[in-house]
Amino acid sequence: MALRLPTQLATRGTFHHHNHTKTTTFTSLSWRRVLSPDDRLPSSTSLATKKSHVQQLVTCSASGAAQAVNLAPGTPVRPTSILVVGATGTLGRQIVRRALDEGYDVRCLVRPRPTPADFLRDWGATVVNADLTKPETIPATLVGIHTVIDCATGRPEEPIKTVDWEGKVALIQCAKAMGIQKYVFYSIHNCDKHPEVPLMEIKYCTEKFLQDSGLNHVIIRLCGFMQGLIGQYAVPILEEKSVWGTDAPTRIAYMDTQDIARLTFIALRNENINGKLLTFAGPRAWTTQEVIALCERLAGQDANVTIVPVSILRFTRQLTRFFEWTNDVADRLAFSEVLTSDTVFSAPMTETYSLLGVDSKDIVTLETYLQDYFTNILKKLKDIKAQSKQTDIFF
Amino acid sequence: MSAATATTAMSASTGLGHGFNSSPIWLKWQPSPCQRSTFLILRAASSPNTGKGNKKKPKAKKTSPTPTPITTTTTTTTSTESISQDQPQQQQQQVSLSLDDVNPVGLGRKSRQIFDEVWRKFSGLGQISRTTRVDDREALDALLIREGPMCEFAIPGAQNTTVLVVGATSRIGRIVVRKLMLRGYTVKALVRKADQAVLDMLPRSVEIVIGDVGEPSTLQAAVEGCNKIIYCATARSTITGDLYRVDHQGVLNLTKALQDYNNKLAQIRAGKSSKSKLLLAKFKSEDSLNGWEIRQGTYFQDVIASKYDGGMDAKFEYTETGQAVFSGYVFTRGGYVELSKKFSLPLGCTLDRNEGLVLSLGGNGRSYVVILEAGPSADTTQSKLYFARINTKVGFCRVRVPFSSFRPVKLDDPPLDPFLVHTLTIRFEPRRQRPVEGPAGMKQDPRSFKLILEYIKALPTGQETDFVLVSCTGLGVEPNRREQVLKAKRAGEDSLRRSGLGYTIIRPGPLKEEPGGQRALIFDQGNRISQGISCVDVADICVKALHDPTARNKSFDVCHEYVAEEGRELYELVAHLPDKANNYLTPALSVLEKNT
Numbered sequence: 001m002a003l004r005l006p007t008q009l010a011t012r013g014t015f016h017h018h019n020h021t022k023t024t025t026f027t028s029l030s031w032r033r034v035l036s037p038d039d040r041l042p043s044s045t046s047l048a049t050k051k052s053h054v055q056q057l058v059t060c061s062a063s064g065a066a067q068a069v070n071l072a073p074g075t076p077v078r079p080t081s082i083l084v085v086g087a088t089g090t091l092g093r094q095i096v097r098r099a100l101d102e103g104y105d106v107r108c109l110v111r112p113r114p115t116p117a118d119f120l121r122d123w124g125a126t127v128v129n130a131d132l133t134k135p136e137t138i139p140a141t142l143v144g145i146h147t148v149i150d151c152a153t154g155r156p157e158e159p160i161k162t163v164d165w166e167g168k169v170a171l172i173q174c175a176k177a178m179g180i181q182k183y184v185f186y187s188i189h190n191c192d193k194h195p196e197v198p199l200m201e202i203k204y205c206t207e208k209f210l211q212d213s214g215l216n217h218v219i220i221r222l223c224g225f226m227q228g229l230i231g232q233y234a235v236p237i238l239e240e241k242s243v244w245g246t247d248a249p250t251r252i253a254y255m256d257t258q259d260i261a262r263l264t265f266i267a268l269r270n271e272n273i274n275g276k277l278l279t280f281a282g283p284r285a286w287t288t289q290e291v292i293a294l295c296e297r298l299a300g301q302d303a304n305v306t307i308v309p310v311s312i313l314r315f316t317r318q319l320t321r322f323f324e325w326t327n328d329v330a331d332r333l334a335f336s337e338v339l340t341s342d343t344v345f346s347a348p349m350t351e352t353y354s355l356l357g358v359d360s361k362d363i364v365t366l367e368t369y370l371q372d373y374f375t376n377i378l379k380k381l382k383d384i385k386a387q388s389k390q391t392d393i394f395f
Numbered sequence: 396m397s398a399a400t401a402t403t404a405m406s407a408s409t410g411l412g413h414g415f416n417s418s419p420i421w422l423k424w425q426p427s428p429c430q431r432s433t434f435l436i437l438r439a440a441s442s443p444n445t446g447k448g449n450k451k452k453p454k455a456k457k458t459s460p461t462p463t464p465i466t467t468t469t470t471t472t473t474s475t476e477s478i479s480q481d482q483p484q485q486q487q488q489q490v491s492l493s494l495d496d497v498n499p500v501g502l503g504r505k506s507r508q509i510f511d512e513v514w515r516k517f518s519g520l521g522q523i524s525r526t527t528r529v530d531d532r533e534a535l536d537a538l539l540i541r542e543g544p545m546c547e548f549a550i551p552g553a554q555n556t557t558v559l560v561v562g563a564t565s566r567i568g569r570i571v572v573r574k575l576m577l578r579g580y581t582v583k584a585l586v587r588k589a590d591q592a593v594l595d596m597l598p599r600s601v602e603i604v605i606g607d608v609g610e611p612s613t614l615q616a617a618v619e620g621c622n623k624i625i626y627c628a629t630a631r632s633t634i635t636g637d638l639y640r641v642d643h644q645g646v647l648n649l650t651k652a653l654q655d656y657n658n659k660l661a662q663i664r665a666g667k668s669s670k671s672k673l674l675l676a677k678f679k680s681e682d683s684l685n686g687w688e689i690r691q692g693t694y695f696q697d698v699i700a701s702k703y704d705g706g707m708d709a710k711f712e713y714t715e716t717g718q719a720v721f722s723g724y725v726f727t728r729g730g731y732v733e734l735s736k737k738f739s740l741p742l743g744c745t746l747d748r749n750e751g752l753v754l755s756l757g758g759n760g761r762s763y764v765v766i767l768e769a770g771p772s773a774d775t776t777q778s779k780l781y782f783a784r785i786n787t788k789v790g791f792c793r794v795r796v797p798f799s800s801f802r803p804v805k806l807d808d809p810p811l812d813p814f815l816v817h818t819l820t821i822r823f824e825p826r827r828q829r830p831v832e833g834p835a836g837m838k839q840d841p842r843s844f845k846l847i848l849e850y851i852k853a854l855p856t857g858q859e860t861d862f863v864l865v866s867c868t869g870l871g872v873e874p875n876r877r878e879q880v881l882k883a884k885r886a887g888e889d890s891l892r893r894s895g896l897g898y899t900i901i902r903p904g905p906l907k908e909e910p911g912g913q914r915a916l917i918f919d920q921g922n923r924i925s926q927g928i929s930c931v932d933v934a935d936i937c938v939k940a941l942h943d944p945t946a947r948n949k950s951f952d953v954c955h956e957y958v959a960e961e962g963r964e965l966y967e968l969v970a971h972l973p974d975k976a977n978n979y980l981t982p983a984l985s986v987l988e989k990n991t
Contacts, residue, residue, distance in 0.1 A: 080910060100573045102910045103931030124573035124598040269910065 077181070078105070083145045085109045085132070085171065086152025087120055090227045091186065091257045095149055096125050098261035109141050109152075132167025138174045147182040147268065148175050153199075164202045169209060176213050183217040184268060185210055189279055189347060191221065207277070218267055221279040222260065223345050224252040226369045233295045233303075234373060238381075242304040245292055246313065251285030253346035256364040266356045278352055283365045285346040294367065298374040552942060557581040559621040561608060561649065562628025564596050566906060567865055570934035571625055572597055578938065585617045585628075608645030614652035624653060625937050627865040630883070633876040638883035646864060646887035650894035653861065670861065672852040672895040673749060675738060675819070678719030687711055687736045689721075694729040694824075707732055709823070718757075724843040725825050733766070733822035747814035749853035750948075751797035751990065753893055757847035760789040761828055765796055766804075768818035769811060778818070780804040781811045784827075787846070793893045795854070797948070797990040819851065854895050860947045861896040863937050864888065868924060868952050871905030888950065897947045899940040903933045904954035911935055915956035918983040920991055926954040936980060945984040950991045 082099055086092040087108035099106045106125040109132075120127050130137035132152060142148070150171065154163035175183055187207050191200035210217050236243045260280055267273045286294075296303050353360050558575055562568040563584035575582045576598050583602045586593050597603065606613030608628060618624070626646060630637040657670045677683060689709050705726025711734055713719055721734050740746075752765070763785050770778035781801035785794045801811045828841040866888055869881045891898045904927045911931025917924060936953060940946035 078908075080908070097577055101577055101935075102912055103570050103908075103929065103934070104910060118599070122598050122600045123576050124569075126595075265910070269913070 077144050077146045079146045079181075081105045081107070081145050082147040082149055083107045083109060083141060084125075085148065085150045087125070087127075089151060089153070090225055091222075091260060092151045093119070094257040094261040095151055095264065096120060097123060098258070098265060099149075100124050102265055107141065107145065109138075132171055133162045135167075135170035135174070138171055139178060142174055142178045142180060145178075145180060147184065148180050149184040149264070149268075151186050160198050160202065164199060165206065168202075168206050172206075172210055172213050172215065176215055181216055182268065182274075183210060183215045184264060185217060185219050187219055187221045189221045189223045189281065189345060211275075216274050218264075218273055218275075219277045220260075220264060220267070221277065221347075222255065223279075223281045223285075223347070224254045225260075226254045226256045226282070226364070226366060229254060229291060229295075229366075229370070230373060233292055234299070234370065234377075237292075237295050237299050237301065237303045238377060240301070240304065242306050243292060244306045244308060245288040246310050247289075247307050248310045249287060249343055251287050251344045251346065253281035253283070253285040253344075254291075254366050255280055255282035256369055259363050263352075263356055263358060266358065270356065273355065278355075279347040279349075280352065281347040281349055283349075283360070283363055285344050286366060291366070294370060295374075298370050299378075553579040554581075556623060556941070557583060557621045558941065559583045559585060559604075559617055559624045561585045561617075561624060561626045561645075563601070564593055565627050565629065566908065566930045567933050567937070568625075568627040569596060570911075570931050571627060571937050572601060574934055574938045576601070583617065583621060585614075608648055609640040611648045611652065614648055615656070618649070618652045618656045621653070621656070623859075623861055623863070623941055624649060625863045625865075625941075627934075627937070629865075629867075630880075633873070633880055635879055635883075638879055642880070642883035643886040643890065647890040647894075650862060650891055650896055653896060654894060669748070670855050670857065670896060672753065672854055673740075673744065673746075674850065674852050675740075675752070676736065676848075676851045678713075678848045678850065679717075681713045684711060684713055684719055686739075687734055689732060689734055691725075691730065691732045693727060694731070696729075709734075719848045720845060721821070721823075721848060722843075722845040723823070724840070725823065726842055729826075731822050731824035733820050735766075735818060735820040737818045738816070745814050746798075746816050746853055747812070748856055749813060750799070750856035751795060751854040752819075753852050753854055753895070754785070754794045754796065755791070755849035755851075756787050756794060757791040757849070758787055758789075758845045760787055761823060761841075761844045761846070762786045763846070764822040764824065765801075766820040766822055767801055767811065767816050768820070769813075769815040770817070771815070775817075779808045781808075791847070791849070793889070795892055795990060797854075799989060821846070852895075857897045857947065858944050859897060859942055860899040860940055862891055862894075863899045863901065863940050864891055865933060865937065866900050866902045866950075868902045868904055868922060868954075870925070871927070892948075898950075899946045899948075900950035901933060901936055901940070902950065902952045903928045904952070906930050906933065916979070916983070917954050917956055918987060919952045919954075920950070920987050922952060924952045924954040926957050928954045939980045943980050943984070945981050948990050949984060949987055951984065951987050 080103065082104050084092055084096050084099065084106060087096050087106075087110060092108075096106050096108060100123055108120050108125050108127045109130050110120070110127050111131050112129040128141045130141045132138065148171070150168070152163060152167070154160055172183065185206065187203040188200050191197075191204040191207070194200045195204070207219050210219065233243055233245075263280060267278060292303055292305055349360065349363075352358075558580050560568055560572050560575070560582060563572050563586060568584075572582055572584060581602075582598075582600075583604055584597055585604050585606050585608070587605070587607055589603050589605050594603070604617040606617045608614065626649065628641055628645065630641040654671060661669070661671070689711055691707055691709065705724075707723065707725040707727050707730045709721065709723030709725075709732035711719070711721045723732055725732055754765075765783050765785055767781045768775070768778040769781060781803055783796050783801045785796055787794065798811055798813050803810070823844045823846070825842040864887065866884045867880070869877050869884075872880045888900050891900065904924050907927045907929050909929045909931070911929045912935070913929070916928070916932060916936075917926070932955075933953070
């Protein structure tokens with residue numbers, strides 16, 4: 001697709017990005033180093049932001065040149081063409097589905113993989129292969145795109161920095177250079193208050209980077225997904241496997257990803273929300289214990305719960321941090337810090353609702369969500385049982 | 396040290412929890428890049444207390460009888476072996492196992508799986524929201540995507556429904572296909588040419604059928620296996636031939652193809668298709684006129700008028716040209732003539748599975764009253780009368796009379812029960828005749844009539860719509876071709892109405908290409924709308940109408956809500972905002988007239 005651009009333009013653009021990423025790598029490396037010592041909390045934040053500011057300066061000068069190229073006459077893009085980054089994820093697939101249902105033309109940026117994400121194609125989305133960690137693959141995917149919705153995050157097993165920081169920086173720079181007209185970024189609630197958690201720190205820096213990039217953007221901070229609870233609690237309880245929980249008193253306002261997708265598109269179309277930072281939180285904040293209790297009640301069976309004290313989590317994190325090769329794990333466990341410090345992971349939503357013109361009654365509560373899930377699953381299980389009985393008779 | 400104890404304690408406890416005894420040996424690992432971190436964390440955690448086990452290293456090697464094809468780095472081998480020393484008592488057990496059980500590759504894999512599972516759960520605890528892992532994905536996909544118990548897209552019955560989308564590459568059709576796929580329908584798409592541009596436009600799991608609605612022979616394959624049809628094709632030009640081919644004949648061909656297919660299925664089941672019409676009378680020969688009797692009467696006795704009575708007369712005859720003609724005149728004030736017959740339905744066949752009559756008529760465009768007599772057929776004195784007025788056109792036409800439009804003659808009688816219907820009467824009365832349009836009609840006396848009868852059939856009943864047709868209101872069509880476009884579209888609509896299929900005819904305002912669900916919709920009947928509508932909203936209505944009983948046998952106009960300028964609001968129509976509950980269609984359509 002990039003080949004359809006004038007060749008000169010395309011190559012120049014790519015070179016730019018290439019150079020950029022290099023600078024990015026350096027700066028972010030130093031940013032990373034700043035982070036590593038133990039006593040880094042407030043000062044590191046400012047440092048990191050400063051770094052990203054420096055970076056941004058570099059970016060602006062370069063992207064200014066790119067923009068000059070971009071102003072050349074070209075085909076105007078249709079406002080319904082969107083690119084979803086991270087389309088196979090829990091949130092991403094709901095975004096894609098919602099977008100398709102509302103009539104957008106959806107392109108999905110997906111990493112090349114042996115088993116392709118066929119369901120996206122089945123729904124009617126276009127799938128393009130690219131990898132955020134390989135910046136040279138990005139520009140081609142942005143051709144003809146009006147809006148980028150970025151819900152990507154690194155897989156648990158890979159280093160946190162490559163996708164979430166370097167990849168995102170490259171993507172934002174490309175978007176800027178190619179004149180993307182809106183960029184939606186998903187961040188984490190309270191990420192500015194927890195610089196000690198690498199993922200949150202990265203998200204916060206990306207927010208800053210995006211704000212400084214001059215792109216038309218919407219940043220949405222999220223608390224937790226209801227869909228995650230299915231795999232974590234509901235399925236193990238139904239399968240009578242052990243469920244692991246923590247004794248942390250933290251409450252998280254879980255939200256249905258379908259609601260998030262719906263609100264995102266309302267926000268996306270509202271010109272007043274440009275450049276704003278929204279926080280989406282569920283209707284009520286729940287502790288782990290409460291969620292497990294709710295699942296037990298709805299499933300009608302007791303769960304085999306293993307409670308792991310948060311102190312162990314923290315300790316494991318401390319331990320894993322000692323070794324260089326376990327740093328990724330340490331990064332992933334870092335949320336335990338949040339679990340011990342924040343008691344309520346939620347945000348008041350009244351203002352957001354009125355801003356978006358949404359009725360709070362339309363937002364799914366965790367009770368209804370899980371209720372729906374369990375009634376459907378139990379019914380299905382019964383059906384399967386009945387069917388297997390029937391086949392018994394036939395044989 | 397306490398960390399190490401914590402970890403070992405944990406692995407031991409989970410080992411028990413998972414029925415660990417069959418795969419106790421931690422021999423060799425097949426390191427894959429993604430497992431590296433998890434694996435190494437174990438080493439890190441357990442390294443403090445593994446130093447003492449190093450002397451058992453040779454023994455550990457002996458336990459792998461087959462040469463392992465795994466290439467491991469030195470660090471990993473040492474660490475795996477050191478881990479294997481953590482369970483010396485379990486190594487004793489494996490002596491009794493067969494060779495297959497101790498296959499180090501299998502064991503390594505199994506143990507790694509178990510460890511991964513534990514580790515995943517453990518590390519998952521520390522996170523707020525997580526992405527789904529690859530191995531969970533299969534299971535979750537089944538839950539969240541296909542059947543989606545909690546997904547607002549799921550529609551019960553979608554799995555068992557195959558929908559043929561005609562015009563799948565049109566502005567509306569494209570989105571209809573997507574919406575159907577999202578909801579789990581099986582979708583067939585009828586396209587004229589399957590070139591790459593077309594294939595790219597459609598989701599890959601859509602079955603593509605090549606055919607042309609103007610060619611009936613190509614449609615048999617298209618309707619094969621289909622339960623429902625959404626027709627959003629439209630002529631590409633406003634040339635009359637094109638209009639006729641796609642907008643009129645296309646609809647007719649497709650309804651026929653679907654009916655043929657339904658009949659074929661029914662024959663396989665050795666029965667009648669529930670969607671086919673029931674023939675009540677066919678006037679094809681002299682004999683077919685037998686049983687029809689002519690009666691005449693007056694509604695009231697007018698003493699003065701009877702002195703100047705012009706009389707009335709009527710006859711029902713089979714002409715040489717092969718037409719059954721009911722003709723005559725009524726000059727008497729308050730007089731009428733009627734043609735009546737008692738049905739002789741096939742045994743076990745009643746009209747309760749039908750929802751109306753369709754009459755194929757010709758003549759000079761009078762209006763008539765259809766009267767049904769209902770009651771126990773053995774005792775005609777208890778029969779109750781129900782009537783409905785029908786209008787005909789000059790020339791031939793087919794008239795649909797739903798049973799719901801019959802009113803009792805005596806006001807306190809119960810509504811018509813089609814099960815009890817035994818006699819049908821067509822009555823002509825000079826009252827309330829509209830003046831016939833056209834120059835010939837001006838000279839005609841409205842008290843004379845001529846009615847050519849072709850057939851009378853009963854329409855089948857059903858719950859849902861079988862055929863959704865996207866027509867148009869004529870707004871947005873270039874004015875000098877509007878007449879022709881509308882004529883073709885209306886002809887197409889009519890052929891659908893007469894087919895006996897359950898139909899929904901949607902007449903959207905001028906189409907706009909913008910995201911749907913943004914603005915309130917106006918549903919109306921009577922060609923009063925003035926606004927445009929998003930293609931996506933039309934597609935949404937199409938998809939929703941498939942399973943909505945209120946949408947069956949309805950035609951309606953739809954457009955976006957008219958946003959009046961400040962201070963210039965004239966009137967307010969009831970608008971329906973597509974909301975999350977997704978049920979805007981039912982309340983919107985329930986107030987509209989049926990059988991339109």
